[in-house]
Amino acid sequence: MKRLTISDLPEAPLEASRMFHAEWLGKARTLLAGDDLLIALPHADHTHSEWRCAAAAMLARVGVPQRAFVVAGEGKMLDETERFLAGAPGITGQYLKLHSDEAA
Helix, strand or coil: CCEEECCCCCCCCHHHHHHHHHHHHHHHHHHHHCCEEEEEEECHHHHHHHHHHHHHHHHHHHHHCCCEEECCCCCHHHHHHHHHHCCCCCCCEEEEECCHHHHH
C-alpha cells in the first residue's frame, strides 16, 4: 500500500476541498493506478467530513481493483491502521478519523 501524506490544508472546509482536488487529486490517482492507496490528512473538525468521505468513495470507485482510503491521523495509530487495512481486502472507500496518540 502506498501512502500520500498531506499535512497542510486550509482550515475552512470549502478551501481545503478545493486545494485537495486542485493540487493532490491527480497525484492520488497516479499512485492508485499501481497499488492500494492511503491518503493521510491532518485532523479536522466535523465540517470536513463530507468532502473527505466523498473523496475516499470517489477514489475507491475509479481505482478498482485497487483500494483507496482517507485517514485523519498520524504517528503510531496511522501506521497500525495502515497495517490493518492492508490485511483487510474487503474494505475500501472509507474515511477514518483516528484519535491522536496522545489521547490514547
